[in-house]
Amino acid sequence: MMDSVLTVKNLTVAYDGSPVLDNISGKIQKGSLTAVIGPNGAGKTTFLKTIMGLLKPLFGEVTFGFENKEKKTKIAYVPQTGSTDRDFPVTVFDVVLMGRYPHLGWFRRPQKRDKEIALNMLKKVGMDKFKNRQIGTLSGGQEQRVFLARALAQQATLYFLDEPFKGVDAATEKIIVDMLREIKNQGGTVVVVHHDLNTVKKYFDSVIMINKSLVCWGDTESCFNEKNVAKTFNTDIFPERENIYG
């Protein structure tokens, strides 16, 4: 049995008394690529935010495979595109360098090494040519790659991505998938909120299927089947999707 890097126990989250997430439990193995799947409003983003400590659960607990005080360097987060002000006066390189901030603490300025790491990560996502551009001049896919590079620069062990493939073209999708696999190969763990059921089998080895309550949490092989998808999405009609369970 591999080590688990994240354990969720009886997690229940409510806004104004009505539960958004109901009694969710499970473990994420170190070195896994996990997709969080569910319909709109199923609580996927809430799930991610609660795990990262941005929302307080009503009940239940979240424990990590590392000390709580290490959280700020060991957890990296890639937000959905469009969650920041595109006109903000900041260059691509500045954004990626922000990934080094948790390592620097409140006062220390970025050192030569931090800048090298940032530039390296920009190269990996194929955005080094754009390093002096203001972020608002980028396309959606390019912006997504820059925020991925920021997460990579953090050199974390646990990466959370909220719909990274939303609205990106095939080239960017490939770069993101390659990077996720590289993180995995280097012993990192990745959790992705994912919408495209067609690529679940291809990209991810584990799935968390939720619709307020948990439908299935485990490896893709055993969880991701027609029955569970129908249960998660409250419908059994996926005629065009016959071969996605593969």
Next chain:
Amino acid sequence: MVDFFSLFSDYTFCIVSLGSALLGILCGVLGCFAVLRKQSLLGDGISHGALPGICLAFLLTLNKDERVLLLGALAGGVVSIGLIALITRLSKTKFDSALALVLSVMFGLGLVLLTFAQKLPNSSQAGLKTFIYGQASAMTQKDIFIVLISTAVVLVTVAVFWKPFKLVTFDKVFSRVVGIKVWIVDFVLSFFVTVASVVGIKTVGVILMSAMLAAPAAAARQWVSRLETMAVLSAFFGVLGSVSGTAISSSFESVPTGPVIVLCLGTIAVISILFAPRRGVLWKIIKRNSNRRKLSERVSENKSSA
């Protein structure tokens, strides 16, 4: 323009321009954060809220001492911020509506209290009215000292905590994930804007305070695309507007300094919006026209070759 240069040997002019230049730096730097956090009008909310604070301080203590009145202004500003935060947090009312509500109600309260204060026999108006429009020419060495201390404290804090300030302004969620206490940064920035507004009331008055925060920052954003350079340029614009405003108003008889400073800052902002490279209106028009010309040339070439 002999008159203009002889100004610099005039003691009052030097005091006033030094005071407003410092205020320009203070508001220029803080304005960058306020503008980027979409809180350009926060300064107005605070300064309008300061008026009932000033009047109440006078009514309660019957003291004309400026320090007492400024403490009242500070309290009024803090109450306004607190009310805005409370309204946005407890209800779904958006920041701009909450601000509009608090700003006008507090100012209304201030005007009512002002009427009471002026009815008091010993008030002789206590100079309370000058707070509404400002009275830069009445600035003293003591005032300079207050502005100097506030500016120094704010600049040092912003420089030391630059990274968290920048990060929280840019991306709150990421900031929280990497362990920054966002509410502390929010609170400190709001408090600094309060201090700047209260200090600035004496110069530009309650009503025009927002221009001091918004104009230099909005102008600076037009020319540069990094927060670091924007803050420096914004501070420079703040000084430029303040000193030229003071100089112009001193060159004419009985022209109020505060409004002229605001006009100068406004001119800088308009010039920046029109003429800045890349982001400026003029640049965009030229670029669009040249693109159109190139395109139509290409289209006609295609036609003739076909």
